[in-house]
Amino acid sequence: MxxxxxxxxxxxxxxxxxxSSVASISSYAYYVEHQTKSQAQxxxxxxxxxxxALMTYWNNRPISVIHRIFTIxxxxxxxxxxxxxxFYILPYLSLISSSHQxxxxxxxxxxxxxxxxxxxxxxPAFVKLGQQLSIRPDLLPANVLFxxxxxxxxxxPISDDVAKSVLEKEFQGKIQILNENDNDTMSSLIxxxxxxxxxxxxxxxxxxxxxxxxxxxxxxxxSTNSSTKSHQEEIAIKIQRPEMKEKVSLDLYLLNNYGKxxxxxxxxxxxQIPFHESFINCFAHGxxxxxxxxxxxxxxxxxxxxxxxxxxxxxxxxxxxxxxxxTSEKVITMDWVDGIKLANAQIEDVEKLIPVGVELFxxxxxxxxxxxxxxxxxxxxxIHKKAKSSYYDGSSSNPNADPKPILCLLDFGLxxxxxxxxxxxxxxxxxxxxxxDYDTLINKDAKQLGFLPHDxxxxxxxxxxxxxxxxxxxxxxxxxxxxxxxxxLMSISNELNQVFFEYPFSVPPFFALITRxxxxxxxxxxxGDPNFDIFQASYPYASKRAAEIYGKHSWSWLKNTLRDxxxxxxxxxxxxxxxxxxxxxxxxxxxxxx
Numbered sequence: 001m002x003x004x005x006x007x008x009x010x011x012x013x014x015x016x017x018x019x020s021s022v023a024s025i026s027s028y029a030y031y032v033e034h035q036t037k038s039q040a041q042x043x044x045x046x047x048x049x050x051x052x053a054l055m056t057y058w059n060n061r062p063i064s065v066i067h068r069i070f071t072i073x074x075x076x077x078x079x080x081x082x083x084x085x086x087f088y089i090l091p092y093l094s095l096i097s098s099s100h101q102x103x104x105x106x107x108x109x110x111x112x113x114x115x116x117x118x119x120x121x122x123x124p125a126f127v128k129l130g131q132q133l134s135i136r137p138d139l140l141p142a143n144v145l146f147x148x149x150x151x152x153x154x155x156x157p158i159s160d161d162v163a164k165s166v167l168e169k170e171f172q173g174k175i176q177i178l179n180e181n182d183n184d185t186m187s188s189l190i191x192x193x194x195x196x197x198x199x200x201x202x203x204x205x206x207x208x209x210x211x212x213x214x215x216x217x218x219x220x221x222x223s224t225n226s227s228t229k230s231h232q233e234e235i236a237i238k239i240q241r242p243e244m245k246e247k248v249s250l251d252l253y254l255l256n257n258y259g260k261x262x263x264x265x266x267x268x269x270x271x272q273i274p275f276h277e278s279f280i281n282c283f284a285h286g287x288x289x290x291x292x293x294x295x296x297x298x299x300x301x302x303x304x305x306x307x308x309x310x311x312x313x314x315x316x317x318x319x320x321x322x323x324x325x326x327t328s329e330k331v332i333t334m335d336w337v338d339g340i341k342l343a344n345a346q347i348e349d350v351e352k353l354i355p356v357g358v359e360l361f362x363x364x365x366x367x368x369x370x371x372x373x374x375x376x377x378x379x380x381x382x383i384h385k386k387a388k389s390s391y392y393d394g395s396s397s398n399p400n401a402d403p404k405p406i407l408c409l410l411d412f413g414l415x416x417x418x419x420x421x422x423x424x425x426x427x428x429x430x431x432x433x434x435x436x437d438y439d440t441l442i443n444k445d446a447k448q449l450g451f452l453p454h455d456x457x458x459x460x461x462x463x464x465x466x467x468x469x470x471x472x473x474x475x476x477x478x479x480x481x482x483x484x485x486x487x488x489l490m491s492i493s494n495e496l497n498q499v500f501f502e503y504p505f506s507v508p509p510f511f512a513l514i515t516r517x518x519x520x521x522x523x524x525x526x527x528g529d530p531n532f533d534i535f536q537a538s539y540p541y542a543s544k545r546a547a548e549i550y551g552k553h554s555w556s557w558l559k560n561t562l563r564d565x566x567x568x569x570x571x572x573x574x575x576x577x578x579x580x581x582x583x584x585x586x587x588x589x590x591x592x593x594x
Contacts, residue, residue: 045245049288051256051281058253068250075118083111105143112147120155124244125251125287127151127210131376132519149343152378153207153214160205163213163239170328177203178220198326200235209378211248211290211413212238216336219323234336235323238293245291252284273453273506282416282509283516286373290413293332297322299370299412300334306368307360317360318383318408337408339381343524349382349405354525356407358537361521365418365514366427366545373513374414375521381408416513425449430538431546438468450508463503 043060046053058065086107119130133140134148167175178201199220207214215237222230259277266272289295304319318337326333342353357380364371372379384403418426429445432438442464446452458464518534525532 045249047292049285051284054249054253054284054288055256058250064250065253068254072122075122079111079114079118086111105141108141109143109147112144116147116150119151123247123251124210125248125255127155128287128374131210131378132516132523134377134523149377151210152341152376153209155208155210157205157208157213158241160203162242163205163215166239166242166330167237170331171326174198175200175326177201177217200237203237206236207378211244212240212293214238219326235326235333236320236336237326237331237333240291240293240330248287248291252288255280255284270501271504272501273504275506275509278509279507279511283513286414286416286513292329293327293413294329296411296413297324297327297332299372299415303364303368303370303372303412303415306370307363310363310367312360312363314406315385316356316406318385318406320408320410337381337383337410339383339408341377342380342382342407343377345382345405347529350525351529353382353405353407354529354532355537355540357521357525358534359541360407360409361517362538362541362545366423366430366541369418369420369423371416371418371514371517372409372412372414373416373517374411375409375517375524377524379409379411380524381410382406383408414513416510418510422449422508422510427542427545430542433471434535434542436472438471439464441471442467451506453504453506456504461503 043057045057116130119126130148130151134145134151140148164177167177174196175198178199200217201220202216202218204216205213206216217235217237219233219235220230221233256277259280262276263274266276267274300319300322304321307313307317307319320335320337323333342350342357345353357375361371361375382405385406425445425448429441429449432441432445442452443458446467447454447456452458452463522532522534525534525537
């Protein structure tokens, strides 16, 4: 036996050294993780997001990290290779029969189902990626979108017993679930004097998402005095899946390290200011806080109050009320909402509500400075109520009128905050973009927002004409269609590469959640209106917000310049406004800003 080992060592020394090194490293990794788990009470995941604490936690669990990376590649790589073979390589080599080509739609559906199952098994971070893709009809065919949209509220559910055990642990028996055979004793139970017990019945699962599972139930409200009667209220209870903090934090750890890797590479081969790690960290911060339902409840109450202050009441956008006495870190309870997903609503309702959704997002982004970053199809519903006044046509109350569609916003776990300086800079940038004032947009706004360093002397570079071409041809002229946008950006790929490789270009961290939220909303709008244009849709609110900031004396000028933009995006020719007018517009805007 020993002689055989010696022969192997002599004949294959590199193989022997490699095997010995792998074995040594693996043994050390197992030792580190074992030691960490034996002292688990000394190293725990933080309640609030802390990148350093997260990195320390998983740095001491190398085997779990390696296993996670292997699991991801083991599931994603075979799927990617198989998809590439069937949809790119074989068609290119003309090795697919005509009958096989005719079954292309069936193959797409098969792959979409497999992708949905893979994303589900890989956990919340990958489910969110699928949700992001599920509302892009400009990118994926309808049969694929259908499968991915199941990720919004039809993820494989946990058992009712598991959900009830979470409820029991969070509230220590304060919430009691009545069985169907308890109906005879219901009235006597809810009228008992024990005010610490909350009775619910009809506890049924209705949706299962990436982080939590939603149940519909009926809460029994006891009478408080002789003048009031006991009554019932329909409620929605969202219960978090077990071990979510471990699963989510591990993926965030990998994402943060991926950001570090990208920054290291870009620092070596480009003049970019490293931004990937801070960009990903902003998304990680929001995603980690999504695990605390007490914070979600606070976000929901805050936005409901702030929107109401600005005239966006429940007759326009409905945000359910939170039951604070039935809310904890892993359970949140609110009003039950009867409605349908905005993505599945009638075209007429979608066309009416998309402008409301755009204004809602921009109000949060540019005015409140605190915005919902996860408006996927499972979080935007349409309900119908008879409102006191019509938001759409200004008509007075009519009891015989058909109920108006109202947008309902759910799930406030993933929210982000923007400071007042950035809000002002974004509003100003929008006005300059709508006016075609690329000079001020690039020289001032890009620096204020953090895309370019303040000390960069643009006059000594070629970046202004390059960015002007990217903004005009790559974004404005392609509207919201990602295929068209991609085609336009590919046509100016040399300019894009020049910006990213030769100049100190960066992306502000808070744009991580802005682009996610806006992309989701844009995708839902495209599902109802294939010709939707996010820039045109932003025009009414942008003009109003600009007038509020710059003052009434500028309103006439703003209307003229924004009208030019409206003509431009509808296919008009902005060149009818001569150079003198453009220069006067810039001078006017600069004087207003001062």
